Amino acid sequence: MILVGVKLYQVTLGPVSSGGAPDFTLTTFEGESHTLSDYQGQVVVINFWASWCGPCELEAADLEQAWRDYKERGVLFLGIDYVDTETEARAYLQKRGVTYPNGPDLRTAISQAYRIKGVPETYIVGKDGSVTETIIGPTDYARLTAILDRLLNE
Amino acid sequence: MKSYTDSSCVIRPLTIIGLVLLLTFSVFGETAAQGDEPTEDEVNTIAEQLYCPVCENVPLDVCGTQACAQWRATIRKKLAAGWNEKQIKQYFSNQYGVRVLAQPPTQGFNALFWALPPVAFLVSAFFVLRFIRNIRRKQQPADGQPAAEQANADDYVARLERELEQWR
Numbered sequence: 001m002i003l004v005g006v007k008l009y010q011v012t013l014g015p016v017s018s019g020g021a022p023d024f025t026l027t028t029f030e031g032e033s034h035t036l037s038d039y040q041g042q043v044v045v046i047n048f049w050a051s052w053c054g055p056c057e058l059e060a061a062d063l064e065q066a067w068r069d070y071k072e073r074g075v076l077f078l079g080i081d082y083v084d085t086e087t088e089a090r091a092y093l094q095k096r097g098v099t100y101p102n103g104p105d106l107r108t109a110i111s112q113a114y115r116i117k118g119v120p121e122t123y124i125v126g127k128d129g130s131v132t133e134t135i136i137g138p139t140d141y142a143r144l145t146a147i148l149d150r151l152l153n154e
Numbered sequence: 155m156k157s158y159t160d161s162s163c164v165i166r167p168l169t170i171i172g173l174v175l176l177l178t179f180s181v182f183g184e185t186a187a188q189g190d191e192p193t194e195d196e197v198n199t200i201a202e203q204l205y206c207p208v209c210e211n212v213p214l215d216v217c218g219t220q221a222c223a224q225w226r227a228t229i230r231k232k233l234a235a236g237w238n239e240k241q242i243k244q245y246f247s248n249q250y251g252v253r254v255l256a257q258p259p260t261q262g263f264n265a266l267f268w269a270l271p272p273v274a275f276l277v278s279a280f281f282v283l284r285f286i287r288n289i290r291r292k293q294q295p296a297d298g299q300p301a302a303e304q305a306n307a308d309d310y311v312a313r314l315e316r317e318l319e320q321w322r
Contacts, residue, residue, distance in 0.1 A: 050208075050221065051224075052208075052219065052220035052221040052224060083206065083207050083208055083221060083250055084221070084224070085224045085225065085227070085228050088224055104249070106248070106249060107248070107249070107250060107251035107252075108207060108250055108251045108253070109251070112251075
């Protein structure tokens with residue numbers, strides 16, 4: 001009963017929208033490791049996506065453009081591939097020319113930590129390591145860059 | 155003409171042998187190809203034991219989403235590569251977590267899910283029995299009431315008889 005209660009409570013919590021960003025280590029499809037806590041002091045954009053997700057395609061180009069425009073300013077983009085198969089995921093990234101680090105969400109550990117409700121979802125972590133913005137559904141270049149400009153100027 | 159006939163006589167058995175060999179190899183070849191390609195039933199046997207987190211409570215074999223189709227294709231590929239059921243389930247568990255398994259492993263924290271129902275049943279049975287016993291205990295004095303009344307009645311009858319004796 002306690003376990004069921006805890007589970008129901010977690011469901012009602014909804015996605016992480018403030019406070020310290022849950023730490024994780026993402027191993028990319030290329031084998032590189034990225035641990036979120038190592039990027040304290042930088043703005044990090046965490047995007048959950050999947051190759052089977054139609055709306056993810058809508059934002060893919062904008063995310064890539066924002067990454068290209070902001071990486072020199074110290075912004076890191078991390079793509080987390082949710083419940084996907086590697087072959088399709090790699091094909092998706094190649095087709096859309098995505099160059100920022102992307103990797104599978106092994107055992108769905110990261111998505112569970114962020115309590116995502118679906119894909120796409122984007123979490124923006126500020127320099128202090130806390131979640132400052134949670135975007136449910138597809139985002140676009142204007143919205144992303146407005147948030148990034150604000151966070152970089154803080 | 156004769157030589158043609160002769161040669162045809164020589165060629166005919168060779169042709170027949172060739173045809174037999176061709177048919178034999180083509181049949182075996184086809185069998186081997188079928189053996190490499192897993193059947194839909196083989197894929198579904200494993201798929202029905204898996205649940206995609208995207209489509210909660212829908213087993214993979216009947217799930218119609220693109221994600222599930224990809225998973226079924228992965229099962230097919232693994233089977234074709236010679237993986238067995240256990241290895242494939244382990245792969246999915248490693249990749250997507252134990253929650254994708256229809257039957258979670260009976261180890262570690264998950265053992266609770268197996269142990270809790272019988273424990274809950276025993277605890278409930280204990281409380282139900284205790285409750286029934288308490289009710290019975292409360293009923294016991296009430297059951298004793300007629301016996302006491304009977305005793306009183308007997309005393310009354312005895313007293314009445316004694317007094318009547320005095321009057322005789």
